[in-house]
Amino acid sequence: MTQESIRVLVVEDHHVVRQGLVALLNVVDGLEVVGEAADGVEAIAQFRKCQPAITLIDLRLPRLSGVDVIQRIRMETPNARFIVLTTYDGDEDIYRALQAGARAYLLKGMTTDELIATIRTVHAGKSYIPPAIAQRLAERMGTEELTPREFDVLEQIVHGKSNKEIATELEISEATVKTHINSLLGKLGVTDRTQAATAALQRGIVTLESLRKPKP
Amino acid sequence: MTQESIRVLVVEDHHVVRQGLVALLNVVDGLEVVGEAADGVEAIAQFRKCQPAITLIDLRLPRLSGVDVIQRIRMETPNARFIVLTTYDGDEDIYRALQAGARAYLLKGMTTDELIATIRTVHAGKSYIPPAIAQRLAERMGTEELTPREFDVLEQIVHGKSNKEIATELEISEATVKTHINSLLGKLGVTDRTQAATAALQRGIVTLESLRKPKP
DNA sequence: TTTCGCCTCAACCCATTGGTGGAGTCCAGA
DNA sequence: TCTGGACTCCACCAATGGGTTGAGGCGAAA
Structure with a gap:
C-alpha cells in the first residue's frame, strides 16, 4: 500500500x-x-x-x-x-x-x-x-536534587570562587555558604569542592562553555 | 580549462x-x-x-x-x-x-x-x-609548559584526589606533591586546586571523558 | 665541568575548608 | 494549624591546603 x-x-x-x-x-x-x-x-x-x-x-x-x-x-x-x-x-x-x-x-x-x-x-x-x-x-535516580541555592553555590565553586567570594557574590554570610556546600557535597556524593566541581561538569549541571565567558 | x-x-x-x-x-x-x-x-x-x-x-x-x-x-x-x-x-x-x-x-x-x-x-x-x-x-603562547610530573599531579587533582592520595598514587611524599601543585598553580595562572581542575578541563589538558572511566 | 631544569623532600606558618550541632525565619502544603 | 523543607546564620574544631624558604640529587645541554 x-x-x-x-x-x-x-x-x-x-x-x-x-x-x-x-x-x-x-x-x-x-x-x-x-x-x-x-x-x-x-x-x-x-x-x-x-x-x-x-x-x-x-x-x-x-x-x-x-x-x-x-x-x-x-x-x-x-x-x-x-x-x-x-x-x-x-x-x-x-x-x-x-x-x-x-x-x-x-x-x-x-x-x-x-x-x-x-x-x-x-x-x-x-x-x-x-x-x-x-x-x-x-x-x-538515586541521587537527591540540589536546591536552587545549592546550585548557585555549586556554580560559584566551579567558577573557582572561595567561600568568602561566594558569600559576597550571593550576598549571604560565609557560614551559610558552608552550610550549602556541606549539603551539596553530600547530595553529589563527593567529599570536597574540587570533586564537586568536576562532578558538576561531568553531569552537565554546569557546562565548560559557561566557564569561558563571564556570566551575564 | x-x-x-x-x-x-x-x-x-x-x-x-x-x-x-x-x-x-x-x-x-x-x-x-x-x-x-x-x-x-x-x-x-x-x-x-x-x-x-x-x-x-x-x-x-x-x-x-x-x-x-x-x-x-x-x-x-x-x-x-x-x-x-x-x-x-x-x-x-x-x-x-x-x-x-x-x-x-x-x-x-x-x-x-x-x-x-x-x-x-x-x-x-x-x-x-x-x-x-x-x-x-x-x-x-604566553603560558609556560607543565612538566611531566606536574601534569601527573594535575591529572590527580582533576580526579578529585587529596594531596595525601596523590602522594600515595605517585609514590612521592606529600611535600613533593605540594611543591608540584604550587608550581603548576603558577603556570596555570590560578590560585587553588579547584581552579586548576577547571582550567585543565577548559584547556583540554584533561578531558571529561577520562573522568568517567577509571584510568587503565 | 658547570649550569640549569626537574624532581625530590623538609619545616614552618597561616588561611581555607569541611564537619558538627544548633537555631531562627519563612513559606507551602497537608 | 502543624509539619517539613529551604534558607539563613553562629560557634567551634580538626583537617587540608597553599605560601615560603631552603636544599640535595640527577641528567642533559652548553
Whole structure:
C-alpha cells in the first residue's frame, strides 16, 4: 500500500551535521524532511509551519535551548514527538530533556539504522533510550536534587570562587555558604569542592562553555 | 580549462557528521571525496590507499587520536595537508594538532562556504586559522609548559584526589606533591586546586571523558 | 665541568575548608 | 494549624591546603 511518509523536522545548529541528517533521511523510504532549523527560535517557527510528526533536535542551540524548545512546543502541541540527538552533554541534560517530554535520546555517533529505527519507534508512539543512557539515568535516580541555592553555590565553586567570594557574590554570610556546600557535597556524593566541581561538569549541571565567558 | 579535482579524504567517527561532510563536498565543483574513515587506524590505511591532497580530520577518534594520525602520516608523507575539523575540544588539542602539522582548524559550526574556501586555501599551500582560534593560541603562547610530573599531579587533582592520595598514587611524599601543585598553580595562572581542575578541563589538558572511566 | 631544569623532600606558618550541632525565619502544603 | 523543607546564620574544631624558604640529587645541554 502507499503509505504516508513520516514528516520530520531537523533542528541542529551545526550546519554540517544538519546537512548530514537531511541527506541521510531524505533517501529513506517512508521519511520526509519537511523542515530545518538552526536555532531554538527558528525551531518553534518551523514546527508551527511544518507540523512534523517527529522533531529531531539537538539540545545545544543558540537563542533557545533544546529543552526550552521542547517545553514550549508541548505547551501548544502536547502530543508532539521529539527525538533528542546530541553529543553526550551530561546526565543532567538527558534527564531534563526526557522530563520536558522527549521520547528518545540518541548520540550523534549512532548508526543510520539506529536512527531510522528510532524514528519509526517513536512515530509508533513508543520510546527509545539506549542502554548506556538508561543506565546513567538509573544511577541519577538515586541521587537527591540540589536546591536552587545549592546550585548557585555549586556554580560559584566551579567558577573557582572561595567561600568568602561566594558569600559576597550571593550576598549571604560565609557560614551559610558552608552550610550549602556541606549539603551539596553530600547530595553529589563527593567529599570536597574540587570533586564537586568536576562532578558538576561531568553531569552537565554546569557546562565548560559557561566557564569561558563571564556570566551575564 | 578542465581542472583536476582536489582529492579529499574524510576522517570522522560520527556517522551522521561524516555523511554530512561527504554530501556537502561531493556537490562542489572541483572537489572529490576519494575516501572515508571512521577511526584513526582506518584513516592511515585509507590515506595510503587514496593518496588524498587534503585530509579532513576530527581529533577525537577511536583507536588512534587525530593528532597521532597526523603525526604518523607526516612521517611517511611530509607534505600531506590536514584540515582539523572538530567541535571545540580545548586549546591543548588545537595546539598539538598544529604542532603535528595541521594547516587549518575549523569548528563544526562553520558554514559550507568557509569549509570549501579553507580546502582551497590549504590546497594552495596556505594555512587558515579562524580569528577566534588564533586568539586562544596567542593567549596560550604566553603560558609556560607543565612538566611531566606536574601534569601527573594535575591529572590527580582533576580526579578529585587529596594531596595525601596523590602522594600515595605517585609514590612521592606529600611535600613533593605540594611543591608540584604550587608550581603548576603558577603556570596555570590560578590560585587553588579547584581552579586548576577547571582550567585543565577548559584547556583540554584533561578531558571529561577520562573522568568517567577509571584510568587503565 | 658547570649550569640549569626537574624532581625530590623538609619545616614552618597561616588561611581555607569541611564537619558538627544548633537555631531562627519563612513559606507551602497537608 | 502543624509539619517539613529551604534558607539563613553562629560557634567551634580538626583537617587540608597553599605560601615560603631552603636544599640535595640527577641528567642533559652548553
